[in-house]
Amino acid sequence: AVSKMDDDAELTSLNDGTDDRFQTILRSEDQYEMDEKDVHEEDLEMEETYSEFAEGGYRAGPCEPFGIVCLCFKRVGNMHVIFETVKDGHRKLWLVVGPFWPCTAFITYPILGAVTFGLGWTFTLQHYPWPVLLVWYAVGVFCLVCLGMTSCSNPGILRRETRRRNSQWVWTKQTSSFRPPKATFCRDCNCVIEEYDHVCPWTGTAIGKKNMCCFQAFVSSCAIMFIFAIFIVVAGSLFVHKQHHEKH
Numbered sequence: 001a002v003s004k005m006d007d008d009a010e011l012t013s014l015n016d017g018t019d020d021r022f023q024t025i026l027r028s029e030d031q032y033e034m035d036e037k038d039v040h041e042e043d044l045e046m047e048e049t050y051s052e053f054a055e056g057g058y059r060a061g062p063c064e065p066f067g068i069v070c071l072c073f074k075r076v077g078n079m080h081v082i083f084e085t086v087k088d089g090h091r092k093l094w095l096v097v098g099p100f101w102p103c104t105a106f107i108t109y110p111i112l113g114a115v116t117f118g119l120g121w122t123f124t125l126q127h128y129p130w131p132v133l134l135v136w137y138a139v140g141v142f143c144l145v146c147l148g149m150t151s152c153s154n155p156g157i158l159r160r161e162t163r164r165r166n167s168q169w170v171w172t173k174q175t176s177s178f179r180p181p182k183a184t185f186c187r188d189c190n191c192v193i194e195e196y197d198h199v200c201p202w203t204g205t206a207i208g209k210k211n212m213c214c215f216q217a218f219v220s221s222c223a224i225m226f227i228f229a230i231f232i233v234v235a236g237s238l239f240v241h242k243q244h245h246e247k248h
Helices: 002-016 036-049 064-070 101-125 130-151 212-247
Strands: 074-076 079-087 090-097 170-172 177-179 184-186 191-193 198-200 205-207
Touching: 064 101, 101 130, 101 212, 130 205, 130 212
Parallel strands: none
Antiparallel strands: 074 079, 079 090, 170 177, 184 191, 198 205
16 A cells, blocks of 8 residues: 555656655746746747657657667657658657557457457357357457557647646646646656556557547457357357257
8 A cells, every 4th residue: 555655646746747755846836937038038949959749858668679670760758650740840640659569569469369360260160140250250350440549549649838828737847848737747658648547558558538439449349349259159059059959
């Protein structure tokens, strides 16, 4: 319990821009009140020093040994940008993989693929009705698609904000940027995620505002596959047992 309290306190201090273990920094509202000249000069300095997005300095990711595979892609924090577009000088991230992408590529996908097509082939050999096979493959493929959309989409990486838009915004020292109250600095992703929920190693990325729907669809389809598989196996066993009993 004490360890959990310490971890919670550390996470809170990280996102509040303070360090409760070493020092307590009190910031007044006057500290963020600048005239237009000071704000303009600070904006120029931030643009020269930091990137467009609210990301921290270089930090080794949890699966850094596999990072050599992604050397040809740009990074935002510990996220690897597969595809992006630039319009009016602003980057828009379309395909982004998270810091745990090897878990998705080498564990989650092989397991789900083996379950989907392995059991499907088994059901086919046992001459299950085609509607059952159709539903099974449809749910399995939908689950794999949702996994891909979750793991390769932008979870909600926020842009760097050098100005405090309202009193509820909080300064995040890890990224030298302000963030809205529902956004959180993710230590694994090394960037600020809008409406951050958690980091899912199975999908390889953080779960936030922009990929929450895909994540929920993925989890729901996994549950449906599990229940449906049990139902098919149990119903098939009873059917085979009944036929065997009738023959004798």
